[in-house]
Amino acid sequence: DQQVKQNSPSLSVQEGRISILNCDYTNSMFDYFLWYKKYPAEGPTFLISISSIKDKNEDGRFTVFLNKSAKHLSLHIVPSQPGDSAVYFCAAIDNAGGTSYGKLTFGQGTILTVHP
């Protein structure tokens, strides 16, 4: 059962434009969300995160939006750059058990291609 879903396998964007990557989740116990970027033959690299008590978090060109009622989050990259071309994974943590550790549930990933 896929608790975190990224329904768009790929996204193509022109340099300088906005990239919007989407992620949906089904487990209402998830209370912390993260986005990772992954290049081929490398491990995922943390990008940005958001707690369920917030609806927006911004870090430079990257902004994550969380809509809890819709169980939906999105990553906005603006302006997009060719170096942003990579696979982007959203991930979620259920900390309701109070264990406070980083067991992540990942989506399938979206391949972003930014054209010069």
Add this chain to the structure above:
Amino acid sequence: NAGVMQNPRHLVRRRGQEARLRCSPMKGHSHVYWYRQLPEEGLKFMVYLQKENIIDESGMPKERFSAEFPKEGPSILRIQQVVRGDSAAYFCASSPRTHTVATEAFFGQGTRLTVV
């Protein structure tokens, strides 16, 4: 994420052989997580370990797979009698002793296991 070291980077095993994957966490990190990425899928949690303890192995297949994180040395993910379906990229992540949900785990570059 260069601080988390995984080796080997690539491992080829014949069906029925054993595979040993190693993960050295970042300095000062005592929490290790193993994830598996099958082709065209996201990363799936396998096991969470602290030094000399398995905390959560809910994602580990019931047979042939085991993991350890000894007091000294790297964490080891061991797969006995490998089958073709074990072919995947295996990622290790580490986080610090004072890890909380707000602390992001750092991933290694992964070991790509190919079973022939």
